Amino acid sequence: MTQKSSPTIDDVARLAAVSTATVSRCLNAPQKVSQKTLERVMGAVRDLGYTPNFAARAMAANRTRTIGAVIPTMENAIFARGLQAFQEALHLRGYTLLVASSAYDPTREAEQIRTLVGRGADGLLLIGHDRPDATYAYLSDRDVPALVSWAYDADGALSSVGFDNRAAMRGLANHMLELGHRRIAVISGHIAGNDRAAERVGGIRDAMMACGLDAGGLPVEECDYDIDAGAAACGRLLDCDPPPTLLMCGNDVLAVGALREAGRRGLRVPDDLSITGFDDIELARIVVPPLTTVHVPHRQMGGLAAETLIGMIETGTRPDPVKLDSSLRLRGSVRAVRP
Amino acid sequence: MTQKSSPTIDDVARLAAVSTATVSRCLNAPQKVSQKTLERVMGAVRDLGYTPNFAARAMAANRTRTIGAVIPTMENAIFARGLQAFQEALHLRGYTLLVASSAYDPTREAEQIRTLVGRGADGLLLIGHDRPDATYAYLSDRDVPALVSWAYDADGALSSVGFDNRAAMRGLANHMLELGHRRIAVISGHIAGNDRAAERVGGIRDAMMACGLDAGGLPVEECDYDIDAGAAACGRLLDCDPPPTLLMCGNDVLAVGALREAGRRGLRVPDDLSITGFDDIELARIVVPPLTTVHVPHRQMGGLAAETLIGMIETGTRPDPVKLDSSLRLRGSVRAVRP
DNA sequence: GCAGACAATGTAAGCGCTTGCATAAAGAGT
DNA sequence: ACTCTTTATGCAAGCGCTTACATTGTCTGC
Incomplete structure (x- = not known):
């Protein structure tokens, strides 16, 4: 039923009269290909309306440039906003965000983490430090880089970018x-x-x-x-x-x-x-x-978390935790007690 | 770096002393497998903490049980709420939702649609009918089932579940x-x-x-x-x-x-x-x-859209458009003009 | 004019799963 | 006892891509 006739890399290769390897290189490492070939291949890509098949790519390369985030809820605008900033920063670096929510339930969180890892997330953003050991064990078993946000704990099992x-x-x-x-x-x-x-x-x-x-x-x-x-x-x-x-x-x-x-x-x-x-x-x-x-500081937190997590993924190092500053906003809903 | 040691279907098959085909059947069509084997295999799955690799599955089966939605923005709670209902209904039927936003920009919408299709979405939910012909052409080229919500137009290029x-x-x-x-x-x-x-x-x-x-x-x-x-x-x-x-x-x-x-x-x-x-x-x-x-009626709309879209995917038919009712909520922000 | 270096491209082996088909095992009917 | 179903399982061919390695072509410098 689905994708009856999506063009594949073979179609592109045939049309451009090159091997599939060359097509792949045009898409992933254009500097390795001669100018002339590049143009021909990109022309074929355009003519066919070719979009690489994500699953095939993920499987062959064993990475997806996708990062997963499990947040407690989408309902609260603060998470939506923070994720927005996170997502924008990821986008600048060529990563895509996959979001799941746990409804503040540790069991659901663990499930969602598994799902995201199964979907090939290269790294994970989690909220807060409080979760079962089994979840941490799973992450370290699989060697999935993960970062905690929205909280700060210098001694946490995972590094964090958050506030106190x-x-x-x-x-x-x-x-x-x-x-x-x-x-x-x-x-x-x-x-x-x-x-x-x-x-x-x-x-x-x-x-x-x-x-x-x-x-x-x-x-x-x-x-x-x-x-x-x-x-x-x-x-x-x-x-x-x-x-x-x-x-x-x-x-x-x-x-x-x-x-x-x-x-x-x-x-x-x-x-x-x-x-x-x-x-x-x-x-x-x-x-x-x-x-x-x-x-x-949700925007700052989101942006920095993205940079940090990408760093973890690409260099394989564990970063130092970062503590951001929050600040008071004094408005009309409070007043001094009458003496 | 990633997924150093995720167990694969081969590991499960070996541990349970069956073929990978049987493991696959245990997971996807348990009724085709004897009770005894099923238990043995599921035990192995549990012991290894096995989660199927999504990309491999998508590629082999050519379907993902994933549905994509492109909405104008996450910022407006009305879309967030509608999607929530949509998502819940999908979940009941074993489907997963992938969301992208277009920022009300038709070019971005077209990009996001391509991305979602590339990611293997079995079907798409779109908001409103007003978009370039090229986008409709793309969808019909690829034979991707798509449904419009949030609007109603009996003569639209796509069927809709929405309101007037x-x-x-x-x-x-x-x-x-x-x-x-x-x-x-x-x-x-x-x-x-x-x-x-x-x-x-x-x-x-x-x-x-x-x-x-x-x-x-x-x-x-x-x-x-x-x-x-x-x-x-x-x-x-x-x-x-x-x-x-x-x-x-x-x-x-x-x-x-x-x-x-x-x-x-x-x-x-x-x-x-x-x-x-x-x-x-x-x-x-x-x-x-x-x-x-x-x-x-965002909840009703989301739920019905999910059912309808799944129907399109599973039966390959084009459904009749549905028009839901909206209703007035009269509150304190208006009053009659002084005579 | 030729070895050596480098750039451009091709060949082909998987990645982890599903599924059509073949096979084996176990009843059922006569 | 023998064939015919039915049920349970295995075999192996891909799905569409990436990438290590091999191959070919093109310059350099002497």
């Missing part, structure tokens, strides 16, 4: 403590299997402890990373007595949910309740009031 | 005319090469003409599909004298941009200016005021 989630959230929490907030509650994504979520909550605790506060009593609601779940979690936290003056959320999506729930209850943000996010997606600037959040 | 953009926007425009709006302006995405954009503007003109209004004088600003461009276009239209009482936008993203610009200028929406969108993405319900818009 803990320090970033600590910075934000410090700022909030300076504004006088003491009744703090947290809405976090599920922490199991998600080091970014764990580190962010950890950063808040760090800041509280440095202030001499009891971080053990910090109310933390874990939920899925979507607006409705964020709203529900916000509701549960607001029902506490006394209610918090500040809600720190694991990402902007949860914060938007919290904002909505606060509005539904007639609370004014930031006068009655301050809310913070994390990621700095476009949404953070569009909601009313705009969200105070942590800006994640 | 013109009728949908006409419905919204009718409603706005009933509310008394007469000074209407439009913010549209670029119309060249984009039948959806063209049809939506056409739908507004239809409604106006049916009301006896001069559709020729309708101010239309074309711009890129992003928030900033929408805001800028909104600014240009508001500078007209007299300014419009209603801004109809080609999609929700543009409408959010318009909303922002109106706010920046101190105009109250909907009291001073009504604004409408199109698509009904999540954002439409989150902005203040929430957007009146047209709900696109």
Whole structure:
């Protein structure tokens, strides 16, 4: 049914009156071929509308110039944006991106990794460090270069190009403590299997402890990373007595949910309740009031991750981990506590 | 460097003491193999951690159970959502999705189509009908099943599973005319090469003409599909004298941009200016005021497109086009004109 | 004019899988 | 007991490309 009549390299070779080897060289290493032959062959390629068969190429060359990425979800714009930058950088170097998502499930992640490797990915980009040993064993068995992003851990099984989630959230929490907030509650994504979520909550605790506060009593609601779940979690936290003056959320999506729930209850943000996010997606600037959040350097991270991973693939070396800087974005969703 | 030691079908065959043909059958047609052999082979597969090599498989079988989709952009959540549904439906049938984006550029779209076909896509999903004849010629040359979504045209070169953009926007425009709006302006995405954009503007003109209004004088600003461009276009239209009482936008993203610009200028929406969108993405319900818009049945469309395309691939028939219904979502961003 | 070096091209062996066909084994029917 | 099915398995030919190696042609420099 499919590709009834796609021209093959043999057709091109015949039409240009050369061997298939020469056609292959014209496509992959033109400098090895005489000008005259090159033109003739490229003419034949054009006339036939020839496109090399990817599978055959992958099989013969044992590389695909394809890189796989397994991200937790496409739903959150922050990953979409980061991948966009990653993809653009790959494209400049002649690589193609294959994306799969794991829905924050380690089992699915392992499956997706296998699929991508089976599809011939020359290297992999993964998010965060927290995954089963078996997955790491698989990667090292197969000798597949892999890089972690979105997190930074100098001692991880894989090298990383990311930022320090803990320090970033600590910075934000410090700022909030300076504004006088003491009744703090947290809405976090599920922490199991998600080091970014764990580190962010950890950063808040760090800041509280440095202030001499009891971080053990910090109310933390874990939920899925979507607006409705964020709203529900916000509701549960607001029902506490006394209610918090500040809600720190694991990402902007949860914060938007919290904002909505606060509005539904007639609370004014930031006068009655301050809310913070994390990621700095476009949404953070569009909601009313705009969200105070942590800006994640997604473009820089994507670009650098691409360069680094390509380096690993082409030179076979393990790179030094890179820690990028995040920064605070102070906007209207927070204010100081009334004295 | 890559896949130093991935086990092959030969390794499995040796370990299970059968031929490679039997291993292949265990994986692809288990009912053709005796229970005993099946178990032995599957055990070997598990022990070795064997994953079939995709490229080899594609080459030998000349099909990949992969479907390609070329969408205008990943940035707009409406495509992301629609693809999500498409992908889920494909997955149920054992197919995998490969996505590429064209940035609304017909040349890039043609490239991406070639790439996907070169990668062995068994079929393609494309958005809209407006593309060069050469692209259609390529597809029919190669006998690649392809389906159009997001638009409906009974006479298109390809069959479609979509909705009537013109009728949908006409419905919204009718409603706005009933509310008394007469000074209407439009913010549209670029119309060249984009039948959806063209049809939506056409739908507004239809409604106006049916009301006896001069559709020729309708101010239309074309711009890129992003928030900033929408805001800028909104600014240009508001500078007209007299300014419009209603801004109809080609999609929700543009409408959010318009909303922002109106706010920046101190105009109250909907009291001073009504604004409408199109698509009904999540954002439409989150902005203040929430957007009146047209709900696109993206989930239904994605699911049905998947079924239809798989049908085309597996039976080789050309299906009847399907027209789905869109519906209005009336929210706070519009109000009747003061008498 | 000729050895030596280099550039351009061809030859052919796979890469890891699927599948048509041949073969072998096991029942079924008479 | 013997043939005829039916079922399970093996054999081996590709699928369309890349690339190591062999071959041929073209200059250099002496």
